[in-house]
C-alpha cells in the first residue's frame with residue numbers, strides 16, 4: 015500500500031475569540047502575561063479591525079484547504095495536510111501529534127511566510143522537528159520560497175493593479191514592507207533582510223517600476239532596537255520628497271490579518287492622510303492559485319520519499 019506523506023502547514027495563529035486574546039498574547043511573550051494596559055491596547059486593535067472576528071483563522075483554514083487541493087492535483091492521494099499554529103490552537107506540536115495519531119511516518123513542513131529568519135520560520139521548524147523526533151516521524155522542511163516564480167508572478171500582478179489604482183495621485187512611491195525583527199538578527203547572519211530585498215527587487219522588475227524602496231512595519235514594543243526605518247518614518251520622508259501617492263506591498267505577509275488590516279490599513283493610512291498623501295496597499299495573496307501552487311511545488315520538492 016502507498017504511504018501517505020504528512021504536510022504540516024504552519025501559520026502564526028490568532029485567538030479564537032476576544033476572550034482568547036490574553037492567552038494568545040501571553041504565548042507570544044513566551045509565558046509572560048501582558049500588563050492590563052498592553053492587553054487593553056491589543057484588544058482595541060482587534061476591535062478596530064474586525065470587531066470580534068479573527069480573519070487570520072479563516073484565511074489559514076482556506077489556505078490549508080487550497081494547498082491540499084493543489085497537492086491532490088499534482089499527485090492524487092499522496093499528501094495529507096495538517097495545521098500547526100505558532101501561538102494558538104492547534105499548536106505546531108498538536109499538528110505533529112495528529113499526524114502521528116494517523117500513522118504518518120514521513121512528513122514535510124512548510125510555513126505560510128515566504129522568507130526565512132531564525133526568529134520566524136526557524137522557530138516554527140525547531141518546534142516541529144523536536145516533536146517529530148520524539149514521535150518517530152521523519153520530517154523535512156521548506157525553509158523559504160521567496161523567489162518562487164509563481165509567487166513573484168502573483169505579487170507582480172497585484173502590484174501592477176495597485177499602481178494603476180493609485181495612478182491618480184502621482185508621483186507614486188512603491189513601498190515593500192515586512193514585519194520588523196530585533197536588530198540583533200544581523201549579528202546572526204540571518205538571511206531575512208536579503209531575502210525580502212530579493213523578493214522586492216524581483217517584483218519591481220516584473221512590473222517595470224523603478225521608484226521603490228523597502229521599509230519595516232509592526233516592530234515590537236520592547237527596549238531593544240528593531241530593524242528600521244519604520245513605515246511611519248518612511249512616509250514622512252516620502253512626503254518631504256514630494257510624493258503624493260504610496261502603494262504598500264507587504265510582501266512578508268500572505269494573508270489579511272491584524273498587521274495588515276490595522277498597522278497598514280488604519281494606522282499607516284491615517285498617517286499618510288495627515289501628510290496629505292494617498293496610501294493604498296496591494297491585495298493579499300490569501301488563496302491565490304499561484305500562491306497555492308508555490309506552496310504545493312515547494313512541498314513536493316522536499317518529498318524525498320518518492321518512488
Ligand code: FEC
Nearest residue numbers: 026027028029042043070127134193195234235271272273
Ligand atoms: O491577525 C492576527 O491575529 C495575528 C497577526 C500577526 C501576524 C504576525 C506575524 C509576525 N510576527 C513576527 C514577529 C513578532 C515578534 C514579536 C511579535 C509580536 C506580536 C504581537 C501580536 C502579533 N505579533 Fe507577530 N504577528 C502578528 C501579531 N511578532 C499581536 C504582540 C503585540 C505586539 O507587539 O504588537 C514580539 C514578541 C516579543 O515580545 O518577544 C518578534 C514575524 C511575523 C511574520 C512571519 C510569520 O508570519 O511568522 C516575523 C501575522
